[in-house]
Amino acid sequence: MRVQEQWLWVTDMGIIDIDKAYVAGTYNRFPVEIVGGKGSIYFGADGKEYIDMGTGIGVTAFGIADDEWQKAVTDQLSKVQHTSNLYYTEPCAILAKMLCEKTGMKKVFFANSGAEANECAIKVARKYAAEKKGEEYYHIITLENSFHGRTLTTLAATGQEVFHKLFNPLTPGFVSVKANDIEELKRVATEKKAAGILLECVQGEGGVLPLDAEYIKAVEAFAKQNDIVLMIDEVQTGNGRTGMLYAYQNFGISPDVVTTAKGLSGGLPLGACMMNEKTENVLGFSDHGSTFGGNPVCSAAAINVLSRINDALLEDVKKKSDYIFEEFKNAKGVESVSGMGLMIGIKPIGSASDIVKECINRGVICLTAKTKVRLLPALNIPFDTLKNAVDVIKTVCAEFGGN
Ligand SMILES: *Cc1c(COP(=O)(O)O)cnc(C)c1O
Numbered sequence: 001m002r003v004q005e006q007w008l009w010v011t012d013m014g015i016i017d018i019d020k021a022y023v024a025g026t027y028n029r030f031p032v033e034i035v036g037g038k039g040s041i042y043f044g045a046d047g048k049e050y051i052d053m054g055t056g057i058g059v060t061a062f063g064i065a066d067d068e069w070q071k072a073v074t075d076q077l078s079k080v081q082h083t084s085n086l087y088y089t090e091p092c093a094i095l096a097k098m099l100c101e102k103t104g105m106k107k108v109f110f111a112n113s114g115a116e117a118n119e120c121a122i123k124v125a126r127k128y129a130a131e132k133k134g135e136e137y138y139h140i141i142t143l144e145n146s147f148h149g150r151t152l153t154t155l156a157a158t159g160q161e162v163f164h165k166l167f168n169p170l171t172p173g174f175v176s177v178k179a180n181d182i183e184e185l186k187r188v189a190t191e192k193k194a195a196g197i198l199l200e201c202v203q204g205e206g207g208v209l210p211l212d213a214e215y216i217k218a219v220e221a222f223a224k225q226n227d228i229v230l231m232i233d234e235v236q237t238g239n240g241r242t243g244m245l246y247a248y249q250n251f252g253i254s255p256d257v258v259t260t261a262k263g264l265s266g267g268l269p270l271g272a273c274m275m276n277e278k279t280e281n282v283l284g285f286s287d288h289g290s291t292f293g294g295n296p297v298c299s300a301a302a303i304n305v306l307s308r309i310n311d312a313l314l315e316d317v318k319k320k321s322d323y324i325f326e327e328f329k330n331a332k333g334v335e336s337v338s339g340m341g342l343m344i345g346i347k348p349i350g351s352a353s354d355i356v357k358e359c360i361n362r363g364v365i366c367l368t369a370k371t372k373v374r375l376l377p378a379l380n381i382p383f384d385t386l387k388n389a390v391d392v393i394k395t396v397c398a399e400f401g402g403n
Contacts, residue, residue, distance in 0.1 A: 003015060003018070015033050016033060030357070032045075032360060034050075036064070037052070037063075039378070040053075040064075040377060040381040040382065042365065050364065051363060052365050053366040053377045053389050053393070054367040054376055055377060056267065057236075057367065057376065058236050058263050058343070059266070060263075060378060061263040061266045062379060063381070066266070069301060069305070073304075076297050076299075081296065081297050082292070082295055085293065085294065089299070091300040092299045095302050095303050098307070099274055103246060103258065105274035105280075106277050107275045109272070109273045109275070109283065109288060110270065110294030111272070112271055112290065113261055113271050114235030114259065114260075114261035114271055115148070116149075116261075116290070116293075117272055117273045118149050118154045118198070118233060119149075121257045121259050122157065122198070123288055124196075124231075124275060125140060125196025125231060127283065127287065128196075128229050128279055128282045129228075131282075133195075138193075138195050139174070139189075139194045139195060141177060141185060141189050141192070142159050142176045143178070143200075143203070144159040144178055145160060145179060146159045146160070146198075146203060147205035148235075149235075152171055155167065175188055179203070179211055180211060180212045182219065182222070185222070189226070195228065196229035197219060199233065200234075200237060201232060201234075201247040201250070201251060202236075202237050202242060204343065204369060205236075206369070206370065207370040207371070208343060208369050208372055213251055216248075216251045217252070229256045230253075230255045230257070231255060231258070231259065232253075232257070234246045234258055234259060235260055235262050236262055237343060239263035239264050239305060240263070240313065240379050241343050241376070242340040242342075242343055243314055243318040244341075255276070256275070256279045257273060257275055263379075264306075266301050266305040267301070268298040268301045268302075269292070270295070270298035270299065271293075317341050320342060320377075320386060321340070323387075324375065325344070327390050328346050328390075331398070332401055333397035333398040334348055334397050335348065342375070342379060345369055345372035345374050346372055346375070347372050348372075349397075349400070350397065350399075350400025351400065352370075352371050353368055355396050355400050356373060358396045358399075362395075364393060366389075373393065375393075
């Protein structure tokens with residue numbers, strides 16, 4: 001595929017060749033160029049349609065070029081696209097109010113990504129502990145197999161050595177413990193004088209693994225007793241993905257800090273770090289900041305997304321989730337199914353990456369997570385589209401399942 005008419009003055013190379021030549025080689029892209037889409041369908045430059053079961057890694061919560069979302073974005077775009085954080089704008093204020101009212105949290109700091117939302121959370125935990133208990137309380141406890149981002153600090157928080165290799169030294173003061181082992185967490189947190197605990201209720205990149213409900217409750221109780229800041233990373237699990245607005249709400253806990261990004265604004269870069277009554281005043285004037293954070297266009301998009309995640313939609317998410325679980329459990333070539341809501345990991349007998357490649361050949365885009373095929377469809381994916389995608393993925397799993 002050659003470039004569009006208006007860019008012909010730059011080059012007449014093919015897009016995939018230009019990308020390979022000039023974009024840093026950090027991604028192993030599939031040989032598909034996406035030129036458009038609508039709802040849960042992507043249009044490829046090859047003229048093919050693809051059912052989107054990945055939503056750009058949990059981002060386009062209401063699909064591609066959704067009418068209502070697009071109107072919210074373009075309305076704001078035609079007024080003012082950016083002001084810096086030196087002035088007030090309506091979308092930023094309204095969005096913060098909505099987030100607080102829907103969660104019971106008290107204040108929000110806006111960033112541009114999941115990693116940055118987590119950076120903010122870590123600063124909150126460190127400052128809270130430094131002021132309250134002393135500066136030797138700085139350790140952040142995270143879990144093995146977690147994922148919290150790619151900055152040097154959120155990499156330190158990420159409990160997977162493969163991401164650390166050759167980037168050391170990372171930010172000090174992080175230690176990861178085995179998930180679902182409350183005794184180890186208590187021991188390490190006490191020994192290290194922990195400032196905070198950071199965890200995902202469902203480990204996404206780690207393989208779509210929900211933590212044990214009793215474990216999450218026990219972590220909350222331990223954090224409360226010891227005045228340790230409990231931070232829940234809802235970057236992937238948030239914004240309706242698991243069948244509740246935020247995944248922690250499935251477990252009946254009240255975290256001190258909640259971070260989110262990915263699906264929050266449905267396809268524009270926005271991260272949020274929410275703080276409760278314990279942590280709302282930790283960050284004061286000049287303690288943190290961001291040029292783009294809370295950008296009015298991204299915020300207007302997020303207001304649209306949040307206003308649509310209501311009880312009826314969440315019920316629908318759960319129904320679709322039940323359907324997917326039902327279809328894949330005991331399916332040919334499938335070992336097990338894990339996850340929550342529309343965040344699902346299928347452990348195939350065959351290779352997950354081979355299966356995902358073949359699914360793309362057959363017009364269905366899905367993701368991997370470790371050795372699993374990961375599904376993160378749009379929250380409003382039409383049922384018949386979902387069914388068509390599930391049929392293809394099931395067929396491919398069976399074909400690659402060795403029988
Ligand atoms: C994707 C992800 C991040 C990082 O988000 P970015 O926007 O890529 O910085 C952090 N935590 C979790 C749980 C994620 O899934």
